[in-house]
């Protein structure tokens with residue numbers, strides 16, 4: 001028996017590849033470190049059955065606790081940590097008055113390093129083990145992000161923002177140099193440990209044609225990298241894109257024309273899409289990062305879940321801090337429930353608690369092109385997980401004690417939960 005094996009006994013939540021929850025009220029999770037130093041699940045399921053296959057293995061017993069996959073945040077801006085809760089009359093004034101000034105400080109590597117440390121501490125406190133992350137336009141900000149993630153052995157994806165127009169001094173980059181910097185960062189960080197690089201054109205209005213074409217060229221040359229951007233978040237933004245690209249069929253079509261839709265391309269928001277856009281998302285394997293707290297805070301609108309499901313569009317949940325108001329996956333899942341329910345501007349539906357949870361774990365991993373790698377606690381996947389305490393507050397204890405089935409238990413955690421639920425975050 002390998003001495004690197006570790007075992008935990010508790011309630012256990014996993015997912016199958018199709019997003020169905022697998023729950024053991026008395027579960028056992030066994031992990032072992034691979035030759036690459038990464039810890040993976042080797043066996044999991046009902047305690048008695050799993051334990052019988054591993055006689056003599058020392059087990060950490062966690063009575064009353066729930067083990068679940070680590071949360072995956074599909075879209076977050078680490079440099080916007082200090083922008084959380086900045087009120088504005090919508091996206092564009094918010095960017096101009098709060099976000100760009102805050103991001104301009106990331107030219108300073110010491111500031112970037114300090115914020116990166118705080119950011120990863122905060123993710124861990126909230127049970128988030130993987131995040132697709134924007135840095136700023138300064139290469140030093142991406143450097144700080146990757147260096148700190150590497151130090152902690154995390155599976156993280158990020159990239160330097162590209163924005164060479166319609167951006168103020170201090171955050172605007174230079175076309176040629178921005179692409180050179182991006183390629184150097186890919187060479188240095190993509191595939192190092194569990195790190196991945198995301199080519200990051202901020203959004204169509206902030207990138208020249210040359211920068212967009214250069215980004216797409218890099219994405220073709222490095223097909224395992226990610227692409228991340230924003231699309232169709234806000235009505236004023238959509239109008240602006242229509243003025244800038246009158247020849248494009250839609251906002252999403254701008255990205256298609258430049259060659260920026262493909263598997264591992266992730267677009268935040270995706271609110272103002274039409275049916276042809278959704279078909280295009282599906283056909284190209286492009287994913288939506290649904291950011292409900294941000295969309296509610298900035299008054300952007302409501303993601304149409306029924307339409308996304310109809311088109312089998314890849315999608316998952318995201319905090320979008322600092323437009324978003326919380327790093328907590330529980331707050332994000334609850335906001336996603338509200339957004340799903342909203343039935344005045346679109347079809348309202350009640351998303352199942354296990355579906356909300358899937359969107360923030362295995363479903364997000366799948367949307368990132370990482371199905372089978374992490375997010376489900378299936379055998380062979382990376383052992384990034386959370387240990388939750390359903391008794392963390394008096395009301396949580398009272399409510400979860402009354403849960404008659406898994407959906408009721410998960411909904412109690414989603415509605416009442418926050419960082420107090422997260423007793424421990426374990427990363428592979």
Ligand code: GUN
Nearest residue numbers: 099202203230294320323
């Ligand atoms: N669109 C372009 N940049 C941003 C940003 O930083 N946050 C959000 N929510 N939308 C954007």
Ligand code: ZN
Nearest residue numbers: 075230268320
């Ligand atoms: Zn964003």
